[in-house]
Amino acid sequence: xSEKRTxxxxxxxxxxxxxxxxxxxxxxxxxxxxxxxxxxxxxxDRKNRNHVMHEDIEVTGSLEEVAxxxxxxxxxxxSQYFKGMIIxxxxxxxxxxxxxxxxxxxxxxxxxxxxxxxxxxxKQIKTMSELIREETCVVRVGCLAGPNxxxxxxxxxPAATVIASRFDEVIHEGQHALRSDRFQVYGNRDLLGxxxxxxxxxxxxxxxxxxxxxxxxxxxxxxxxxxxxxxxxYIGKSLGADKRSFLGMAGIGDLIATCSSPKSRNYSVGYRVxxxxxxxxxxxxxxxxxxxxxxxxxxxxxxxxxHANAPLLQMLNKVFFEGMDFDRAIKxxxxxxxxxDAEYLDx
Amino acid sequence: xxxxxxxxxxxxxxxxxxxxxxxxxxxxxxDSEAFTAAVQxxxxxxxxxxxxxxxxxxxxxxxxxxQERIRLTQTPWxxxxxxxxxxxxxxxxxxxxxDANAGQPDAMTTEExxxxxxxxxxxxxxxxxxxxxxxxxxxGILPIFFGRVLNAAPGKWFKTxxxxxxxxxxxxxxxxxxEHIRSLARKGTVIVVPTHFSNxxxxxxxxxxxxxxxxxxxxxxxxxxxxIKLLSYFMSNLGAYKVDRRKKNGVYLETxxxxxxxxxxxxxxxIFFPGGTRSRSGSLEKRLKLGLLGTAVEAQKNNFKKxxxxxxxxxxxxxxxxNYHFVLEAESLINxxxxxxxxxxxxxxxxxxxxxxxxxxxIFKFLSASSSLAMSFGTPMDVLGNNVDENGDSYNHLSQKIxxxxxxMNHGELTDNQQREExxxxxxxxxxxxxxFKHNVVLTSHLVCFCAFELIRKKYNYVDIFTLLRTPxxxxxxxxxxxxxxxxxxxxxxxxxxxxxxxxxxxxxxFTDEKVIEHGMNNINLYHSRSPLLRAxxxxxxxxxxxxxxxxxxxxxxxxxxxxV
Numbered sequence: 001x002s003e004k005r006t007x008x009x010x011x012x013x014x015x016x017x018x019x020x021x022x023x024x025x026x027x028x029x030x031x032x033x034x035x036x037x038x039x040x041x042x043x044x045d046r047k048n049r050n051h052v053m054h055e056d057i058e059v060t061g062s063l064e065e066v067a068x069x070x071x072x073x074x075x076x077x078x079s080q081y082f083k084g085m086i087i088x089x090x091x092x093x094x095x096x097x098x099x100x101x102x103x104x105x106x107x108x109x110x111x112x113x114x115x116x117x118x119x120x121x122x123k124q125i126k127t128m129s130e131l132i133r134e135e136t137c138v139v140r141v142g143c144l145a146g147p148n149x150x151x152x153x154x155x156x157x158p159a160a161t162v163i164a165s166r167f168d169e170v171i172h173e174g175q176h177a178l179r180s181d182r183f184q185v186y187g188n189r190d191l192l193g194x195x196x197x198x199x200x201x202x203x204x205x206x207x208x209x210x211x212x213x214x215x216x217x218x219x220x221x222x223x224x225x226x227x228x229x230x231x232x233x234y235i236g237k238s239l240g241a242d243k244r245s246f247l248g249m250a251g252i253g254d255l256i257a258t259c260s261s262p263k264s265r266n267y268s269v270g271y272r273v274x275x276x277x278x279x280x281x282x283x284x285x286x287x288x289x290x291x292x293x294x295x296x297x298x299x300x301x302x303x304x305x306x307h308a309n310a311p312l313l314q315m316l317n318k319v320f321f322e323g324m325d326f327d328r329a330i331k332x333x334x335x336x337x338x339x340x341d342a343e344y345l346d347x
Numbered sequence: 348x349x350x351x352x353x354x355x356x357x358x359x360x361x362x363x364x365x366x367x368x369x370x371x372x373x374x375x376x377x378d379s380e381a382f383t384a385a386v387q388x389x390x391x392x393x394x395x396x397x398x399x400x401x402x403x404x405x406x407x408x409x410x411x412x413x414q415e416r417i418r419l420t421q422t423p424w425x426x427x428x429x430x431x432x433x434x435x436x437x438x439x440x441x442x443x444x445x446d447a448n449a450g451q452p453d454a455m456t457t458e459e460x461x462x463x464x465x466x467x468x469x470x471x472x473x474x475x476x477x478x479x480x481x482x483x484x485x486x487g488i489l490p491i492f493f494g495r496v497l498n499a500a501p502g503k504w505f506k507t508x509x510x511x512x513x514x515x516x517x518x519x520x521x522x523x524x525x526e527h528i529r530s531l532a533r534k535g536t537v538i539v540v541p542t543h544f545s546n547x548x549x550x551x552x553x554x555x556x557x558x559x560x561x562x563x564x565x566x567x568x569x570x571x572x573x574x575i576k577l578l579s580y581f582m583s584n585l586g587a588y589k590v591d592r593r594k595k596n597g598v599y600l601e602t603x604x605x606x607x608x609x610x611x612x613x614x615x616x617x618i619f620f621p622g623g624t625r626s627r628s629g630s631l632e633k634r635l636k637l638g639l640l641g642t643a644v645e646a647q648k649n650n651f652k653k654x655x656x657x658x659x660x661x662x663x664x665x666x667x668x669x670n671y672h673f674v675l676e677a678e679s680l681i682n683x684x685x686x687x688x689x690x691x692x693x694x695x696x697x698x699x700x701x702x703x704x705x706x707x708x709x710i711f712k713f714l715s716a717s718s719s720l721a722m723s724f725g726t727p728m729d730v731l732g733n734n735v736d737e738n739g740d741s742y743n744h745l746s747q748k749i750x751x752x753x754x755x756m757n758h759g760e761l762t763d764n765q766q767r768e769e770x771x772x773x774x775x776x777x778x779x780x781x782x783x784f785k786h787n788v789v790l791t792s793h794l795v796c797f798c799a800f801e802l803i804r805k806k807y808n809y810v811d812i813f814t815l816l817r818t819p820x821x822x823x824x825x826x827x828x829x830x831x832x833x834x835x836x837x838x839x840x841x842x843x844x845x846x847x848x849x850x851x852x853x854x855x856x857x858f859t860d861e862k863v864i865e866h867g868m869n870n871i872n873l874y875h876s877r878s879p880l881l882r883a884x885x886x887x888x889x890x891x892x893x894x895x896x897x898x899x900x901x902x903x904x905x906x907x908x909x910x911x912v
Contacts, residue, residue, distance in 0.1 A: 005758065071758045095731075095749060096756035137743045139731070139754065139774070140767075168766045169757065 004028050004056075007177055008070035010085060012038055012059070014288060015102055016076035017051040018153040019144075023074070024054035025180050031059050032066050051154045067092030072100070072173050074144070075128070078289045079105025082128055083135065090136045100142040100163060100174050101128045104198040105291040112297045117304035122239070125298060127195040142170040143191060144178075145198035145250035147257030149264060160184035162249040164194035186249050193245025196236045201255050202266050202292035203299060204228035207316055208259035209267035213274025214326055224312075225255050230344040231310045235299065237347045238306040266292035274326055296320060311336045350524040355516030360560035363529050367479040370562035371536070371614035372586045376476040382609060383470050390466045390605045394598065395459060404458040408442055411465060411596040418593050426574040434468065462598065469602040472570075473588050477563060481584035486557070516558075522788070522851070523724025525559050527737055528665055531727055532561050534739045535661035536611050538643050539564065540779055542632060542667070543620040545674045552618055552667060553585075555722045565610055566618035567603070567639070586615075592624075604642050611646035611662060612653075619643075621779060627684035629677065629901035631783045635776040637769070644768045644775065647730045648755045656752050661739050664732075664775065666725030666782040670853075672792045672870035673899070681898040685816065721790065723851060725782035731771055732778030784905060788851045789841055791858070795867030796899035798833040799825055799880050799888060801912035803896075816894055825888040834860045836911045850906065871899060 005027050009020045012033035020031045033039050038048065039059045046053045060066065066073060067089065077085050082103055108115075109124040126134070129141045142165030153159060163174035163185055171187035178185050188194050204224065211220050229252055233243045245251060258264040262271065269290045272282045283290065300317045303310045315333050318324040353360070364370055375382055398404035415435050441456050531537055541552050549568065556564055567590035573579040588606060591599070611617055619639045622632035647662040654660070674680065726734055729751050733741040741749040754771065755761050802825050807815050838860070844850045855866050864882075872878045877891035879899055890896045 090745065091747070094753050095751075096753035096759075098757075135745070137745070137747055137749055139771075166770050169764050173757075 005072070005177075006030050006069050008032065008066040008073035010063075010066065010073065010075040010089070011077040012042065012048055013076060013078070014049045014051070014150040015148070016074075017048045017053065018148070018150040019074050019076055019102060019178075020057050021051060021054050022153065022178055022180070022183055024056040027056075027177055029054070029057045030066055030069055031057050032061070032063060033059060034061060036061065050151065063089045064092045067094070067097065071096060072098050072177060074100050074102060075132075076102040079103050079107055079128065079291060079294070080289065083107055083131055086131055086135045093136045093138050095137050095139060097138045098140045098142075098170055098173055099132055099136075099138050100144050100165070100170060101132065102144045103128045104145060104202060105294060106199055106298045107131050108298060112294065112301070115301055117301050120301050120305045122302070122305065125302065127192065127199075129191055129195060140167050140170050141165065141191070142167070142174060143195050143198065144174065145194050145254060146186075147249065147253045149257055149261055151263045156182060158182040160186065160249055160253070162186040162188050162194060162253075164188040164191045164245070164250070166191055188245060188248065188250075190242040190245045192239065193236055193241035193243075194248075194250045196239060196241050197232060197246050197248075197251040198254065199291070199295055200232045200235060200299065201228075201251070201258060202290075202295040203313060203316055204232070204255055205258040205264050205266035206270035206290075206292040206296065206320075207312060209262075209264075209270025209272075210274040210319075210326060211270075212262075212267075213271040214330075221259060225252075225259050228259075228312060229255055230342075231312050233344040233347060234309045235303060235306075235313075238308040239302070243345065243347055265290045269293065273320065279320060293320070351526050353521070353525060355520075358516045358521070359558045360525070360529070362560045362562065363533050364562055367482055367562070370477070370479075371616065372477040372563050372565055373479055375565070375586075375610060375613055375615050376478070378613075379474070379476065382613065383474055386602070386605050386609050387463070387466050387470050389609065390470075390598070390602050391459070391463055393605070394462060394601060404462065405442070405445060407597060408438075408458060408461055408465075411598050412439055412442060414596045415594070422593050424571055424574065424593075426570050428472075438465065465598055466602055469599055470606065473590070473603060473606050475565060475583060475586050475588035477565075477586040478584040481581070482563060485581055485585060519555075519720055519722060521555060521558065521722050521724070523786070524726070525724065528724060528727060529560060530737050531663045531665075531735065531739060532616060535663055536614050536646070537561070537564075537616045537727075538611070538662060538664045539616070539618045540621045540640070540664060540666050541618065542669055542783055543622045543625050544629070544669065544671060545625060545676060547671075547675070548620070548625075548669055549618075551669055551720075551722065555667070556618075562616060564616045564618045567607070600638065604638060607639055608642035608646045608649070611643060612649055612660075614660060617643075621776065625676070625680060627680050627687060628904075629674070629681060629684075629898035630904040631780075631787060631902070633780055633905060635779060637772045637776055640776060640779075641768060641772040644730045644771050647751065648761075648763070648768065651752045651755055652761055656750065659752070661735075661751070662730050663735055663739070664728045664730060664779070666779050666786065668721075668723045668725065668783055668786045668788065670721040670723070670788045670790055670793075672720065672790055672867075673874050675874065677875070677895055677898050678892075681894050684898075685813070685894070721788040721853060723786045723788050725779075725786045728775070728778060728782075730775060732775045785849060786851055787902075788853050789856060789903065790853050790870070791855045791863050791867035792871040792899060793867075793902040794834060794837060794841070794856065795830075795864050796871065796879060796896055797903040797908065798830060798837055798912055799890070800896050800900035801909055802829055802833055803890075803893075805912065812897075816897060818893065820890050820893050823890060823893065824883075827882070827886050827888065830864065830888055831860045833912045834863055837908050838863070840908060840911045841906075844906070 007023050007027045008030050009016055009023065010032045012031055020029050023029045039061055042048050042053055042059050075085065107126045107128065129143055132138055132141050142163050144161055144163050146161035148159055148161050160183065163171050165171050166189060175185040175187065207224055208221055211224060229246055232251065233246045236246055237243060258267060262268060265286065265288060269282050269292060273279055283293065296313065296316055299313050303313060311333060315329040319326055319329045367373060395404065398407060412435060419432060419435065438461060441461050444456060445458065528537065539552065539556065541548060549566065563586050565586040565588060568582050568587040570589045570591040573582065573589060590603065607617065621635040621640050623636035626632055643662050643664060650659045729735050729741045731751065731754055733743050733749055735741055741751050743749050803823055804815065807818065838856060841850060841852060845852050856863065858866060868880055872881060875895060879892055879895040880888060880890050882888050
């Protein structure tokens with residue numbers, strides 16, 4: 001290969017830092033971070049949130065510079081801040097930019113705490129790729145999702161991910177940039193399905209943490225993961241995704257990782273709440289966003305609107321926001337009429 | 348919308364290029380040999396590269412032969428050349444010889460030779476030409492024919508001489524930003540993508556493009572139409588190329604697409620009917636056939652490859668929505684549709700209008716009965732579906748100025764990528780469909796049929812659509828007050844949508860609800876022998892043909908108006 005390309009990463013959060021490090025093995029990296037303090041720390045210590053930052057990573061506070069120097073850009077910004085970031089970015093972007101986002105959340109055009117399902121228009125709930133398409137002139141858009149716990153990536157453990165896009169070109173670019181001896185990159189053309197898998201698994205992870213907090217073991221977790229995946233397929237299908245996407249790296253793969261690991265943020269929220277802490281206190285004590293809580297609320301709006309079959313999601317909403325206790329919720333879930341095994345594959 | 352509006356008296360507008368021999372399509376004919384040679388070479392290169400170093404090319408040839416032999420026996424047409432059988436027998440024996448010669452370096456024939464011969468034949472079958480003399484002749488004679496026919500009720504030819512007869516332009520309003528389209532046609536290649544409801548469409552499109560002063564367009568016309576001598580003369584001299592819908596083999600389709608792409612790259616303005624065939628259900632096309640549309644995207648990319656940015660000729664896409672109060676073929680179309688949805692998949696590619704007489708009769712019936720129809724141009728776009736201003740510059744939905752070349756760039760270089768272009772074509776298709784809905788002109792007949800059918804559907808909501816359509820028509824009646832009320836509500840909603848630029852409304856929609864019903868019914872009942880909707884002396888509304896009512900109702904399908912009925 002001739003001269004190394006410079007790849008952009010937006011957001012030096014935990015996952016953004018992990019991606020920047022992965023990319024830096026094959027490329028030069030330009031990492032955008034809006035906080036002066038964080039940029040200074042990275043420059044001074046070559047360290048950020050438990051990640052030792054690769055020496056080929058440059059840091060910048062200018063989105064314009066990222067657009068001018070990079071053709072391939074990986075935004076990794078929490079979903080609540082994504083729209084603000086992309087609007088700021090938009091004036092500098094061109095149709096020859098390729099964007100692969102790594103944000104596992106929804107954007108909502110309304111206040112999720114006051115919205116009623118009967119007033120909801122599905123168009124008002126957007127995936128990050130839809131936001132990019134709406135707010136910029138970039139059309140070659142993709143997303144990255146999979147069992148990628150940032151802490152394990154930081155330790156250089158072997159892992160895999162999936163890049164989804166309608167454009168094979170985007171998948172190839174992503175693979176070319178990220179692939180290494182210990183990082184496999186799969187491709188998928190079902191962008192919506194992979195984005196939904198990445199988002200929806202968050203609430204299953206919450207439930208998994210709660211099971212551990214309640215002291216339950218692996219039988220219960222296996223039940224949760226298997227039916228959780230089925231539920232994700234029901235919701236995904238109701239929104240137009242392909243069920244197969246939920247059986248791959250970003251679906252079942254990510255579920256197994258986040259539902260088994262105390263390192264996952266969503267898992268630890270569920271765990272602590274089940275141990276008796278108040279949800280508000282748990283959230284207040286965290287430095288990074290747990291997307292699962294937002295996903296619970298938005299997911300409920302979606303299934304109340306589309307009538308997708310999602311008992312777990314409904315019960316979790318009752319437990320986390322309406323004060324139902326865990327034991328009662330589990331009892332009710334265990335009484336749900338069961339269909340044939342793996343019936344979601346026939347959807 | 349603020350653009351110059353032309354009055355009926357302004358038409359026809361002067362041609363943007365005075366000298367017809369300088370029209371892009373005329374130059375295509377002058378360079379005909381170089382043009383067809385380029386098409387052939389390009390198809391060969393593409394197919395040979397696709398099957399490079401494998402048995403694939405031979406298998407492809409075998410598939411072509413197999414499909415062509417089936418076509419020869421199962422769907423022979425009068426327009427087919429006499430030596431077809433002989434040609435394909437010859438190809439067959441040469442393919443057989445390939446096996447015998449396999450492995451010999453001095454083999455007489457190669458796969459490539461056979462392919463070249465097939466592509467050569469296809470190209471010469473497809474190729475159209477433009478003859479300025481024939482064009483002048485047509486330009487002189489057609490308006491007279493048009494004008495007469497339009498104004499004459501059957502049997503009353505003398506009426507056309509009357510001074511107060513409506514002119515054709517009063518009968519057929521043309522809407523859209525015409526100046527804008529004219530200025531783009533001076534700067535680049537224009538692709539007009541009309542809706543497709545009737546066999547009349549290609550004639551109407553040709554007419555309207557001539558009226559707004561654009562040079563002749565090239566377009567693919569069904570091969571079957573060329574067996575009609577009169578039509579064949581005009582079409583083959585006015586730039587139409589031949590499309591044989593029976594031939595679905597890979598080599599033929601590739602040749603056809605390459606022909607279209609090369610013509611666009613050489614600046615020939617083109618017409619694509621992106622819906623493929625006529626809309627069977629009567630609703631606006633929601634899914635487009637992307638094959639030919641893709642050639643516009645590819646041609647644009649090739650232009651960028653050949654020229655630096657500011658010099659690369661641009662390709663512009665202009666939707667055109669044609670609205671008829673009634674469609675002559677409505678009965679057979681809706682029957683096809685019902686067969687199709689009823690899982691009877693095979694629709695025969697027929698060659699209706701197989702004589703000049705049948706065709707003229709058809710045109711005459713259409714024009715003489717037609718009280719009014721509307722032709723509405725959409726907003727010009729680039730091949731990605733971005734809007735384009737008068738200077739030909741692209742602006743995206745956020746009004747950011749866009750360099751179209753950038754869409755074809757990867758890491759700073761212009762690259763070929765077929766899958767990327769297929770996705771772009773899909774995006775363009777979505778934009779075209781959105782424009783069809785937005786620039787559709789709602790006529791009184793559409794509104795009346797929509798409301799009437801929805802009222803019936805509501806009343807019989809316990810049966811599915813197929814059962815409903817088989818219900819004896821005499822059992823069905825609609826109360827006048829229900830119909831008037833429904834029309835009022837749907838009209839209000841349409842007006843609301845019109846304010847939001849979601850649909851256009853014909854002038855007659857400003858009438859009172861009662862007048863709207865009368866106007867709509869009168870227009871739709873003009874032609875059909877069995878009325879889709881009529882008012883009986885008892886004050887109720889009846890239908891004599893529920894399927895037809897359904898067909899016309901479908902024109903407002905997709906606007907989510909059902910809940911207002």
